[in-house]
Amino acid sequence: xxxSFPIIxxxxxxxxxxxxxxxxxxxLAKILDHKMLDIAHQxxxxxxxxxxxxxxxxxxxDQGSQIKLxxxxxxxxxxxxxxxxxxxxxxxSQQIPFEEVDKILKISFSEENNHHIQPLDxxxxxxxxxxxxxxxxxxxxxxxxxxxxTIASDSFIYQYDPExxxxxxxxxxxx
Amino acid sequence: MNINKxxxxxxxxxxxxxxxxxxxKSEQFKELVLQEISAGERKLIISFANVEYVDSSFLGAxxxxxxxxxxxxxxxxxxxxxxxxxxxxxxxxxxxxxVVKDTLETALTEF
Numbered sequence: 001x002x003x004s005f006p007i008i009x010x011x012x013x014x015x016x017x018x019x020x021x022x023x024x025x026x027x028l029a030k031i032l033d034h035k036m037l038d039i040a041h042q043x044x045x046x047x048x049x050x051x052x053x054x055x056x057x058x059x060x061x062d063q064g065s066q067i068k069l070x071x072x073x074x075x076x077x078x079x080x081x082x083x084x085x086x087x088x089x090x091x092x093s094q095q096i097p098f099e100e101v102d103k104i105l106k107i108s109f110s111e112e113n114n115h116h117i118q119p120l121d122x123x124x125x126x127x128x129x130x131x132x133x134x135x136x137x138x139x140x141x142x143x144x145x146x147x148x149x150t151i152a153s154d155s156f157i158y159q160y161d162p163e164x165x166x167x168x169x170x171x172x173x174x175x
Numbered sequence: 176m177n178i179n180k181x182x183x184x185x186x187x188x189x190x191x192x193x194x195x196x197x198x199x200k201s202e203q204f205k206e207l208v209l210q211e212i213s214a215g216e217r218k219l220i221i222s223f224a225n226v227e228y229v230d231s232s233f234l235g236a237x238x239x240x241x242x243x244x245x246x247x248x249x250x251x252x253x254x255x256x257x258x259x260x261x262x263x264x265x266x267x268x269x270x271x272x273x274v275v276k277d278t279l280e281t282a283l284t285e286f
Contacts, residue, residue: 017199021228043262050230054198058232144267145231151266 006072007034013053013065013080020057024049027069034071041175044152045076048171051145052080055169060084080169086123086160087167096160097122104128115146124159176203180211183220186286187211188279190222196233205236209243217249220282224255229263241273250274252282 009030014023024046031037031045049067056065065082086096093107094100101119108114116128127150149171150156159168177192189208193200208219221237223229237253244251252274256264264270276282 017197017230018195020197020230021195024228039258040262043259044266046228046259047263047266050197050228054230054232057198144235148231148263148267 005034006070009069009071011067011069013056013067015057015064017054017057020050020053023053027067031069031071031076035076035175037175041173044173045078047152048078048149048173051149052078052169052171055145056080056082074174076173076175078171078173080167080171082167083165084167085165086162087158096125097162098125109146115150120157123162124157127156127158176200176207178204178207183283186218186220186283187216188220188222190224191226194225194227196223196226196229198230198232201230201232201236204233205239208236208240212240212243212247212249217244217247218286219244219249219251220279221251221253222255222279223253223257223260226260227257229260234263234267234269237273238269250286252276252285254279254282 009027011027014020027049028042028045032042037045052067060082063083065080068079068081070077070079089095089107090109094105098105098119101121105117105119105125106114107117115130117125118128119125127146129150130147146156153171154174155172157170159170160166161168179190179192181188181190189211191204196204208221211219219240241251254276255278256275261270261275264273264275274285276285
């Protein structure tokens with residue numbers, strides 16, 4: 001087993017939903033080549049990858065996206081890069097670039113898809129853990145990929161680079 | 176979307192035949208089940224025995240189905256999930272919203 005960290009792997013994401021699972025099994029095998037992980041961490045990595053790739057297929061299938069894995073001690077960073085327009089919230093939410101970066105914002109992508117975020121700079125924010133709020137079936141969203149990534153990870157950050165016109169999704173896991 | 180339907184007395188058992196319950200199937204699955212509800216089915220069991228993974232789109236379809244069924248005094252039980260899917264339900268706390276059972280036998284006792 002390779003002990004020279006960090007190990008960086010870069011991969012093109014699949015562009016069809018039915019190719020996701022085989023891709024994820026391949027990625028997980030590559031990670032396990034370098035780092036032993038318990039089942040709970042393996043399950044979280046699979047969930048995160050499923051949702052990152054599904055999000056790309058839904059929103060930027062034509063552009064394609066890249067996954068970069070940084071396997072380190074004691075962390076794993078799963079980063080997704082895709083060209084295109086910045087993430088856009090619903091009309092009632094504050095948009096990027098943020099005017100205020102020192103307070104928590106509530107944003108939404110649809111009527112029942114709300115998230116609390118912490119802006120980190122004008123083009124960057126962190127998703128905050130939604131579990132504190134509680135939920136019931138009436139308020140359960142029908143589209144909650146980012147929710148899954150947030151609770152499966154130790155941190156989930158979105159960043160937009162306006163010069164490169166690139167979206168970056170950075171998911172970190174303590175492993 | 177490949178499903179198998181089986182009637183067990185007044186209960187409709189829907190078995191998902193595809194290994195991947197994902198974005199490419201979620202909308203069709205939702206429509207198929209909502210059609211059954213529109214046709215009068217109120218007691219449903221959905222089996223994941225053949226499913227390897229579920230994504231958020233498919234979870235969304237299940238949420239939509241449950242939201243349609245509850246006001247009609249219907250009941251939905253999910254069964255035979257693998258460890259990954261069960262873990263996804265626990266992590267998202269959907270296991271508090273849905274009735275999840277290990278086996279068909281225990282699911283049938285819910286009705």
